[in-house]
Amino acid sequence: xxxxxxxxxQILINTTAQYVQQELAxxxxxxxWWHIYRVWQSAKLIAQHEEVDTLxxxxxxxxxxxxxxxxxMATKKPGPRRLPHF
Numbered sequence: 075x076x077x078x079x080x081x082x083x084q085i086l087i088n089t090t091a092q093y094v095q096q097e098l099a100x101x102x103x104x105x106x107w108w109h110i111y112r113v114w115q116s117a118k119l120i121a122q123h124e125e126v127d128t129l130x131x132x133x134x135x136x137x138x139x140x141x142x143x144x145x146x147m148a149t150k151k152p153g154p155r156r157l158p159h160f
Contacts, residue, residue, distance in 0.1 A: 083129050090133055 080088070091114075095107045103109070114132060121131045 087129070087132050 094110060098105065098107045098110065101107070117131050118128070121128050
């Protein structure tokens with residue numbers, strides 16, 4: 075039986091992805107979870123060819139956290155007020 079161990083960064087990324095998916099559950103199609111997922115995957119591909127901090131790429135401006143900060147779609151609450159709960 076093989077055990078898979080996640081790094082602290084992988085745990086943070088997975089936890090953030092789950093949170094964002096939950097927060098954007100009711101968002102319109104252009105800003106829903108699947109939009110974020112596509113952007114996230116594209117950013118990871120680009121990061122493979124650049125000298126970047128992949129944690130910042132995956133969590134930062136181009137991906138998950140930016141949608142929470144910029145959105146009011148799921149709950150009509152301003153995004154920054156939703157992040158402290160995370």
